[in-house]
Amino acid sequence: MEGEKKAMQEENTKMADVSLKDLSKKLEDFAKERDWEKYHSPRNLLLAMVGEVGELAEIFMWKGEVEKGLPNWKEAEKEHVGEELSDVLLYLIRLSDMCGIDLGDAATKKIVKNAIKYPPQATT
Numbered sequence: 001m002e003g004e005k006k007a008m009q010e011e012n013t014k015m016a017d018v019s020l021k022d023l024s025k026k027l028e029d030f031a032k033e034r035d036w037e038k039y040h041s042p043r044n045l046l047l048a049m050v051g052e053v054g055e056l057a058e059i060f061m062w063k064g065e066v067e068k069g070l071p072n073w074k075e076a077e078k079e080h081v082g083e084e085l086s087d088v089l090l091y092l093i094r095l096s097d098m099c100g101i102d103l104g105d106a107a108t109k110k111i112v113k114n115a116i117k118y119p120p121q122a123t124t
């Protein structure tokens with residue numbers, strides 16, 4: 001039992017520490033194993049990602065303003081949000097790969113660029 005708990009904790013740590021590169025490799029394997037690489041063109045992936053953004057928006061639709069942390073939401077609804085966010089992220093990573101863009105590198109550079117454009121003292 002102790003061993004099982006430890007293994008679960010290790011798995012949770014692994015999941016929390018997951019990198020964009022890990023996810024990218026898993027997506028590549030997923031597509032290869034199903035012979036789906038032919039479908040993963042940049043345009044198809046972009047449309048698939050936008051579709052998933054729509055599915056995410058659908059969950060929030062007509063709810064009015066929503067409190068941070070979604071405190072009054074049912075667990076199943078929160079799980080659904082997590083799934084749709086994941087679909088968006090996974091298609092975004094795959095799209096970046098199929099465009100030959102290193103997303104981690106590009107995002108890190110963009111954060112630096114944002115900080116130069118919007119210096120802290122300029123914000124109120």
Ligand SMILES: Nc1ccn([C@H]2C[C@H](O)[C@@H](COP(=O)(O)OP(=O)(O)OP(=O)(O)O)O2)c(=O)n1
Binds near residue numbers: 086087090
């Ligand atoms: N050609 C495909 C189809 C799916 N996926 C993967 C990426 C997404 O994470 C997930 C999307 O699967 P679905 O199209 O089944 O979408 P949902 O999971 O949102 O299901 P539904 O639309 O029924 O809610 O599967 C993929 O990589 N390539």
